[in-house]
Amino acid sequence: DQQVKQNSPSLSVQEGRISILNCDxxxxxFDYFLWYKKYPAEGPxxxxxxxxxxxxxxxxxxxxxxxxxxxxxxxxxxxxxxxxSAVYFCAASTNAGGTSYGKLTFGQGTILTVxx
Amino acid sequence: KAGVTQTPRYLIxxxxxxxxxxxxxxxxxxxxxWYQQTPGQGLQFLFEYFSETQRNKGNFPGRFSGRQFSNxxxxxxxxxxxxxDSALYLCASSPGTGQGYTxxxxxxxxxx
Numbered sequence: 577d578q579q580v581k582q583n584s585p586s587l588s589v590q591e592g593r594i595s596i597l598n599c600d601x602x603x604x605x606f607d608y609f610l611w612y613k614k615y616p617a618e619g620p621x622x623x624x625x626x627x628x629x630x631x632x633x634x635x636x637x638x639x640x641x642x643x644x645x646x647x648x649x650x651x652x653x654x655x656x657x658x659x660x661s662a663v664y665f666c667a668a669s670t671n672a673g674g675t676s677y678g679k680l681t682f683g684q685g686t687i688l689t690v691x692x
Numbered sequence: 693k694a695g696v697t698q699t700p701r702y703l704i705x706x707x708x709x710x711x712x713x714x715x716x717x718x719x720x721x722x723x724x725x726w727y728q729q730t731p732g733q734g735l736q737f738l739f740e741y742f743s744e745t746q747r748n749k750g751n752f753p754g755r756f757s758g759r760q761f762s763n764x765x766x767x768x769x770x771x772x773x774x775x776x777d778s779a780l781y782l783c784a785s786s787p788g789t790g791q792g793y794t795x796x797x798x799x800x801x802x803x804x
Contacts, residue, residue, distance in 0.1 A: 612795075617780075617797070617798075617800070618797050618798070619696070619698075619782050619784075619795030619796050619797050619798050620735075620782070620795045621795070622792070622793060622794065622795075665735065667735075678723050678725045678740030678742065678747055678748045678788075679725070679737045679740060679748045679750070680725070680727075680735075680737060680784075680793065681737065682727075682734055682735035682736075683734070684734045
């Protein structure tokens with residue numbers, strides 16, 4: 577049972593345009609969400625996170641939106657740059673019991689390609 | 693500030709052998725989590741240690757085990773290796789407060 581899903585395996589955008597990566601989840605206990613960027617043979621690099629008490633978080637070119645009723649989050653990258661080309665993973669965790677933050681449940685990833 | 697260090701970077705083992713992977717977290721981080729990445733299953737949580745205690749465990753067989761030392765360094769062990777254990781094993785550390793997970797570059801394990 578995949579609790580975190582990224583339904584688009586890949587996304588291709590032009591440099592300077594907006595990239596929108598989507599993620600859906602099924603577990604209503606998730607209360608903390610993260611986006612990671614990953615290059616081959618490297619570990620994921622943290623991009624941005626959002627707590628379930630918020631619906632938006634911004635950091636430079638990256639904005640994450642959370643729609644709890646739809647169990648959906650998205651990552652917006654504006655403007656997109658060729659260096660943003662990588663695999664993007666969304667991840668979720670729950671603090672049920674106060675000790676569960678160490679476990680992240682990841683989506684399958686979306687390959688983003690930004691063309692010059 | 694040094695990042696999360698995983699050793700070795702690459703490893704080739706034979707079926708039936710056992711292997712130990714090492715992870716040194718960021719200084720001051722008390723939580724260490726381990727993940728397995730495979731093309732078919734994606735990134736899957738193995739276990740998390742906090743202050744030398746296993747705090748969470750994923751759905752992996754008992755052949756997968758780990759431990760954490762008093763200096764927060766962690767090791768994971770896989771016994772009786774199977775071909776399907778070939779994967780990138782990633783370690784992540786955090787202060788333990790629920791945020792700020794930083795990943796290492798991983799250990800690429802190949803079982804032949």
